[in-house]
Amino acid sequence: MxxxxxxxxxxxxxxxxxxxxxxxxxxxxxxxxxxxxxxxxxxxxxxxxxxxxxxxxxxxxxxxxxxxxxxxxxxxxxxxxxNDQWFPKEIKQRALINSYLDWHHNHFRPRIATCAFAVIGPMLFKTKPLTDDKVQETKRAAFKAIKDLEEQWLKDGKFIADQNAPSLADLFAYGELIQLSFVFGNKEIQLGSSAALNDYPKVKKWCSKMEELPHYGEVHNFLSKFIFKTFSQQSKL
Incomplete structure (x- = not known):
């Protein structure tokens, strides 16, 4: 089945x-x-x-x-x-990954998603556009979340929660962060080379590593095309 x-x-x-x-x-x-x-x-x-x-x-x-x-x-x-790396059996490693995943849904995802939705909501779901002040407020919250990712979870510049290899935590974090391509204006969704993240070198380095993983292009191909179409349409306005 x-x-x-x-x-x-x-x-x-x-x-x-x-x-x-x-x-x-x-x-x-x-x-x-x-x-x-x-x-x-x-x-x-x-x-x-x-x-x-x-x-x-x-x-x-x-x-x-x-x-x-x-x-x-x-x-x-x-x-x-x-491979054990994705959700290690070792109790402390697993606890650290669970800790991030809890933080992700309570802090990282709400801030990043709200910021991205401020851009794509009116276009895709016909929601009422936010005021410029409100949009800027969502951006400040999103960058605060990115700063927290930089300082709390990527302390050594490797992967989340002091892991030497990517885990479920990294997949969920990157999957969320890439949504900000709508905000950054990246027609090519490669956050590792995005100028919008220049103030967060550990995040940029981590993004580059994630973008080297197998199936990256396959998984994000639709998003890339959609974002390119979005900014192409906006450039005509």
Whole structure:
């Protein structure tokens, strides 16, 4: 039986789960939910996730939502064939990664996502545009989150939580941060070379390492095309 992931390529958590699955040869059937058309609010989708959020996993009838829970489930299901780096068995290393993942959803993701949505919300979901002051407020909060990533989680300039190799924490952090390409104006989504991050050298170095991982282009190809189209349209206004 197949393992189905319902998500969307513009969704940061969806991309993180997909990237993890590809890096570890986990077979997933990807089914796109048209969030711009409100498909996540359909009665059929609400039966899987009453919170109307993506991604959602259906593993032979076992339905699971919340992206970190999905990634951990896939890791545990396939742990005999997965490199230990992604969610180490060693109790302290795992605790540090869990610590970041908790911080991510309470601090990093809300600030980054809010800033990105200030740009793409009116365009993609027809939300009311924010005032310039409000947009600047979201940018300040986002850069505060990036500063925290630089100073708290990338102290040695390697990977998150003092790891020598990327883990689930890095996949979720990068998956979120790349969404700021809408704000930075990067037509080519390579944050490792983005001038917008010049004040955060550890973050830039870390981004470059993440962008060298296998399947980076494949996972982010849709986002890259969408961002290029977005800025091309804006340049005509």
């Amino acid at each position: 197949s393992t189905i992931l319902y998500g969307a390529p513009l969704s940061q958590p969806t991309r993180s789960v997909v990237w993890f699955s590809k890096l570890n040869d986990i077979a997933l059937v990807e089914k796109t939910v048209a969030i711009n058309k409100g498909e996540q609010r359909s009665d059929e989708f609400k039966k899987m996730n009453p919170n109307m959020k993506i991604p959602v996993l259906n593993d032979d009838g076992f339905v699971l939502f919340e992206s970190v829970a999905i990634a951990k489930y896939l890791h545990q299901k396939h742990e005999n064939t997965i």
